[in-house]
Amino acid sequence: MTDPTAAHVTRFRVRYSETDQMHSYHHSRVLEWFGCGRTELIRSRGMTYREMESRGVMLPVTLAHIEYTGKAEYDDELEMAVRASMPSRARLRFDVEIRRVDTGQAVCTGHTIHAVTNREGRPIRPPSWLVELMRETH
Amino acid sequence: MTDPTAAHVTRFRVRYSETDQMHSYHHSRVLEWFGCGRTELIRSRGMTYREMESRGVMLPVTLAHIEYTGKAEYDDELEMAVRASMPSRARLRFDVEIRRVDTGQAVCTGHTIHAVTNREGRPIRPPSWLVELMRETH
């Protein structure tokens, strides 16, 4: 039996352009990485976020929460685990954990909440295929 | 009597490079803006964050929380109000609200929590001038 809350895992390296003068990654970049994690989780479930937008289903971020728990330097390989859920009928949530591959040390953890809207930014009822995608067992 | 929690206000415009294909600002950019807001608040209190770092006092972000409440497009002029506080002896907090200058509409609101460390990233006791700066009445 597979875990319905199974995380999708992707790996990437910290870019030089993502460092700042404190010698770790700049904390704003985490939100770019979270976006990559969502992109790959959705792809792993047989859809793409690109296709979703072309169907007129947008997922703008309404809330972001991040706890920074460890450093990560340029070229460090990181592992990002993303989980999807629907806290309510109209809200999507993605939980993310990022660790260093070499030491397993936590780098940061957080989540984003998303509305479901049409191209004009008006809330819409999530289509059934989206609900399915978010709840799907893997 | 002045308000000890008075906000420092700065204005800026959304850069073209900060937009994304949803036609608003990319949500990660808010954390760059918050950083500009802290920089200017500290300057307005007679210190600079640059000088703080050169004294070996670093303020790495340990938590960020953002609620996105409205759109802002390329070239929109925004007003950012920042407030400083010390929720505990070893933690700094900056609360930020961003609005559109033309309509007054809220764009986003959030806060960051910061540790106080030396150059090696070890927590240090906040020097008295920093405590003073954070509590100062304006």
Added chain:
Amino acid sequence: MTDPTAAHVTRFRVRYSETDQMHSYHHSRVLEWFGCGRTELIRSRGMTYREMESRGVMLPVTLAHIEYTGKAEYDDELEMAVRASMPSRARLRFDVEIRRVDTGQAVCTGHTIHAVTNREGRPIRPPSWLVELMRETH
């Protein structure tokens, strides 16, 4: 007699998020700054690039060339001078020079070339108001 090639000058500070671990600004950020310079030059001539896009006139960058001539650190105040020209009927060019305000030291110099297209990315003949704006004497 005013100089028809007069530069428009804007000032800004290097953001913390724009530094990298070499302690200067990351070299990619210069292209964001150039964009801000173009935005302000166009505004200074009574138009906005935002309005141009809403009229269906887009100026995608087709070439960028940058020479990095000096360092600039976090919080350094910089002065950016931008000049506009039309090297051909269908091409716009913006030349940019960035200096430190305190020392006058050169930071970088460069230019971008732009096509003039409609919303679909097809080249169009630059409307007369655009030609006027680019050649206007100030």
Added chain:
Amino acid sequence: MTDPTAAHVTRFRVRYSETDQMHSYHHSRVLEWFGCGRTELIRSRGMTYREMESRGVMLPVTLAHIEYTGKAEYDDELEMAVRASMPSRARLRFDVEIRRVDTGQAVCTGHTIHAVTNREGRPIRPPSWLVELMRETH
């Protein structure tokens, strides 16, 4: 016989955060990608740029030149080919070409020139292992 000027090839996808309201990638991001390309080319030759910096050998960018030849949208898979050379004793050059994987269409092409300096930013004579790395036949 292998080609001494053989390119190192890496693949990546355009991030959502890298798009702008023109629906392609923002042109400044190319310089971040070029940096990733250099990182991977150096790794493929048995060294890392991170190790180089820890030995006190820095390669700051002194010139960047980019020609934008095609669009690339969010989630498009791109292929980046990087070539290394030494145009003079004291200068390194990396040439880069980026194409879309699906259509093979060119996205952009360009190069960066780098000085070789110590940690303080003073030019140094490139160590022999660096000259070897740049000329190495693969």
